[in-house]
Amino acid sequence: MHLQKVELDLAEAVNLLKSLASFFLEIRKVFDGYERKGMELCGLTSYKIKRKQIRKLKTDEIRDNEEIYFNERDKFRIHTFYAIIDKLTAEMDRRCQAYIGTLEQFDVLFHLKDVNVTELKEMGLTISKAFCHENDIIEELVHLQCHLKSLNLGSNRVAIPENPKDFIKMAQGEGITRHLPERRNFT
Structure with missing residues (x-):
């Protein structure tokens, strides 16, 4: 991997990390394509359908704040796919900022x-x-x-x-x- 090369300088590392973060953001936009490929690899055609469980109300309760219900596809997209992509993007940004800080400190040498x-x-x-x-x-x-x-x-x-x-x-x-x-x- 290019980021692991010993000869890599910080300026190149910063550029590579920025490009990785941009790449992850682009992946985030095309969930449908990755979902389709994943289902093909697993041999699935649809998500397992799960009935929504509704808690019975007690006599003195009123159901005023109805929870938002997501289907299985939306749950996977929001809680798994987006969560992973967002974590990767945040980590690339964090590392990029650390490298930029170091680069700025010693930039005078160059x-x-x-x-x-x-x-x-x-x-x-x-x-x-x-x-x-x-x-x-x-x-x-x-x-x-x-x-x-x-x-x-x-x-x-x-x-x-x-x-x-x-x-x-x-x-x-x-x-x-x-x-x-x-x-x-x-x-």
Whole structure:
């Protein structure tokens, strides 16, 4: 399954989850087709007919709020088919929102070549907030941007990552420590 690939980046995952949610909503609209196919597979021609049971009234009771009665087909459609589709759609939306949140937090890493230092610092605030207002991260992002640009000027050109896949390849292949100076605690 494509969503389970190790190489899949969050942006692709978000798009796939959105398309799955849309697909489920389309399935919800065509219950009749799925019902027909299901009945053919099971060898059924109709639903089991069940008589509606009516409770006898006591002498002092009045039947004023008549319950709505659904036939077996409507019960299946509402309580089973729609319930499953709605649960799947809600789960896809929930996962999509989680991935979008993560993607937005770290999106700054994939705009290193597109933004100036001021914009980079503003974008770095989202990562800083995610890590308990770690202000050093903002300066380290600026340093990473400058370092990658300087590497790109020399003879050993290193492409500044444009997307999550490229960033991971750079970090794994080149070794992220090769691009970042060793972080020392001077306290």
